[in-house]
Amino acid sequence: MKRRMTAVLLIALLLAPLSKLIAAESPLKVVNVAVPAVSLLQSPLFVAIDAGAFRKHGMEVRYIVTGARTIQALVGGSVQFAQGVSSRTVPAAVLAGADAVLIANFSDKLLFTMHSTPEINSLQDLKGKVVGVSGIGGSTDFATRLALREAGLTPDKDVAIRGVGGVPETVAALKAKAVQAGTLSPPSSFVAQKAGFKLLFDMSSLGVDYVSSGLGVKKSYLAANRLEAKQFLMAMIEGAKILTTNEEFALRVLAKHTRISDREVLKNSYSYLRPYFLKVPYPSPRAIKDTLDVLAKDLPKAKDADPKDFIDNSLVRELESNRYIESVYGK
Template identity: 25%
Template sequence: MSPAWAGDSPTISIMVGGISKFIYLPVKLADQLGYFKDEKLQVELLSQPSGVDAENELLSGSVQAVAGAYDHTIDLQSKGKEVCSIATFLQVPGEVEVVSKGSPMKSMADAKGKTLGVTGLGSSTDFLTRYMALKSGIAMQQYSTLPVGADNSFIAAVQQRRIDAGMTTEPTVSRLLAKGDASVMVDMRTVEGTQKALGGIYPFTGLYVDAGWLASHKQQAAGLAHAIARTMAYIHSHSADEIADQMPKDYYGGDKALYVQALKSTLSMYTPDGKMPAGGPENVLHVLAAINPAIKGKHIDLSRTYTNAYVAAAPAH
């Protein structure tokens, strides 16, 4: 048993793979709205620039939960580690492959000899980049991958021409487009764009915990899931302006109007109720198996990678 669980600390630490990103907005919004407190939970939100770093914090026992990408649960099971997603934020990745101004790239088929930016090596942006390149006939050895983080560090990499193209999320995408520093090449902010890029729906971020912690902390897990389910209902019953008003002002990047506009264009990516969408896990496994030899041909029990039990039991407010 991890030392982090010993003595049952009253505080649940959640590591977020980039707390100001829209793909993790539900966990910060739940905190801002006081929904964790309503569940009698003391929650601490921490942030790492990349989801793969957040995953490592969970495995070391430093945190009790991660707001990260669902695909890590499958990747970890292939390595003999059991983590389980208890609430799903996004039914699509919300990720965008942007092309730096002046780059000759028009599609992923042009990636040969180019440098592609990802948040971190082994991160979900890395997985998706490799899959889209492979689908376009470009092998991993034919391009370079550079970890450039998110937000300002990603923008700097684009502006300094250190990457030809790269994968990032809102509100970073809108900030780049507004300044004319980049253009959209692959858009996975919508169901249509995701199906075109990845061949189906692709549940992306959510809240996952270690299976051992889950088995002995069902009440806390239920509280976390209930707070997220309630937050998803809030997102779908309030305007982008109202949601933005609940968020910390430093998340706006100095431009609240741009933040609201970016949020408005991406509200459809959030799940209505925090549940894992049907068929989603199978497509995520299909994508990962195509790029990861450790997963291809290995039996992955998808039923152990997520549960809808806790969000389904959320009381109506």
């Protein structure tokens, strides 16, 4: 009996390293994420990927740049998550009958700037001119319309708005003189500035709360894959923490994903956005409300919409109440 027990224990000890090896080599689940652009607003995702945060949860995360069609990629089911959706894109899709919801947001300000050719000195000078945006219906389009109305101009009447395909493409359109101004986010905004284009208007000065770095899913996906969504969000929170506390690592990640080697541009971009990233990434009902108020001018259904209809805060609330976020950031 003792010999048999000894043999069983010996076999168990011999197999233990093998079982660990098999577990370690288990294939990771591929998870696809849509992003509107490779910009700093999506950098918690890029940092989380390169830091191995998703792999801890058995995920191999791949992102697809979808421009202004990010919400369509999510709703269409070609991706499981959309990082960089906003308080403009999600409500507009839901009000049109789509299945989508915001589960987190890593920045709640309108962090876009409009840059122009040197002869443009004010927003009023854009009358009769063309402004480039990533795509019609996206966040840069929303920010542009808001800024123009603030200056007393009527979008599409006084000023033409042209979708050019993305934020880097907007810089290219400025260089090609296809547009006289363009709405940008870092790092492209600093690329444009360094190329001699004038900072015409900073949208953050409008004082509008805005979900500018939102994480979206389909409600049906969340119901069926709640644990996976929670683990994805955990990795994103870790990515945001590393992003805001480890500048050198963050700059290396940004250089890799943006393919921008100019350290000055990357450092300026990082310094500009770093204070705006949220530690506890709740999508703000106020940001949704501010956006709906503006959106109602073009989409009447938005006027009486309830901001809570576009938000599911339950995962962030759970990660806050069980002190996961505190464990990541420290007290």
